[in-house]
Amino acid sequence: MLSDAAPGKVRIVHGDILTYKLEKAFPQHLKKKWGDDPPNIHIIGNLPFSVSTPLIIKWLENISERNGPFSYGRIPMTLTFQKEVGERLTASTGTRQRSRLSIMAQYLCTVHNCFTIPGQAFVPKPEVDVTIVHFTPLVKPKIEQPFKLIEKVVQSVFQFRRKYCHQGVRILFPEAERLKKAEQMLMLADVDPTLRPTQLSVFHFKNLCDVYRKMCDEDPKLFAYNYRDELKQKKNRNKSNLERTEDNSLL
Numbered sequence: 001m002l003s004d005a006a007p008g009k010v011r012i013v014h015g016d017i018l019t020y021k022l023e024k025a026f027p028q029h030l031k032k033k034w035g036d037d038p039p040n041i042h043i044i045g046n047l048p049f050s051v052s053t054p055l056i057i058k059w060l061e062n063i064s065e066r067n068g069p070f071s072y073g074r075i076p077m078t079l080t081f082q083k084e085v086g087e088r089l090t091a092s093t094g095t096r097q098r099s100r101l102s103i104m105a106q107y108l109c110t111v112h113n114c115f116t117i118p119g120q121a122f123v124p125k126p127e128v129d130v131t132i133v134h135f136t137p138l139v140k141p142k143i144e145q146p147f148k149l150i151e152k153v154v155q156s157v158f159q160f161r162r163k164y165c166h167q168g169v170r171i172l173f174p175e176a177e178r179l180k181k182a183e184q185m186l187m188l189a190d191v192d193p194t195l196r197p198t199q200l201s202v203f204h205f206k207n208l209c210d211v212y213r214k215m216c217d218e219d220p221k222l223f224a225y226n227y228r229d230e231l232k233q234k235k236n237r238n239k240s241n242l243e244r245t246e247d248n249s250l251l
Helices: 049-065 068-072 083-090 100-106 147-160 165-170 175-189 202-218 227-250
Strands: 043-045 077-082 109-117 130-137
Touching: 049 068, 049 077, 049 083, 049 100, 049 147, 077 083, 083 100, 083 109, 083 130, 100 109, 100 147, 100 202, 147 165, 147 202, 165 175, 175 202
Parallel strands: 043 077
Antiparallel strands: 077 130, 109 130
C-alpha cells in the first residue's frame, strides 16, 4: 500500500532493524563532515516498544563512534517511544523520571519531547500513550570518554537509584578496595556522595567518568571488573563451604 501510494519514491526493506545496516540506504553524495550542519537525511521511526530501548542505545553508540548511519554526519532522529521511556530520555536533573537513558541520550544529543499521541490513535491500540522524541547529535559530546566506559559508570550509579550515589559508585570496584576507591573517586570528581542518582547532572557524570578513566589507566584490570560476577563467585564459594561443612558433620 505504501509503494502504491508513492510509486518510485519508496523502497521497502523487510528485515530486522536491530541488525539492518541503515547507512546502506543513504546516497553517498549526502554525506557531510561531523562539524557541518546535519545532512539532508532524517531517521523517522514508529518503534515497537520491545526494541525501542536497545535500538536507541545502539544508535547512541553509533553517534559516539560516528559510525553506522552517523558516518554520514549528525543525522537527526524523530522516534516514537512508550510515554514512560520518552519521559526518561528527556528528563532533567532532579526529576523522578531521571535515569540511565537521560544521561546516555543527553550527553550526545539535544533531546526534545515533541508531543504525546494517545494510544487510541493507533490500530491495534496499545495500553499506553506514545511520545515523539527528537534527537540532534551534538558536534561535541558533553562527556568525552569511550561509550562503554560511560555506560558502565552510568549503569552502576543508577543501580541503586533510590539510595545515595556512593552506593552505585562502590560497585565499580572489587570488594577488597571498594570503600576506599569509591571515596577517592567521588572526592576527585567533586561529587557529593549523599546526592541521589537522579540529582546528578551530566556535568557530574562527566567528572565521574573522567576520574574513572584515569583510575582504569592506572589499573588496566579495573575496567574488566564486574560486580555481578564477583557476587556470583562469592555465592558459589559460600555454597561449597556449606556443603563441605555438612559433609564433615555427617562424618
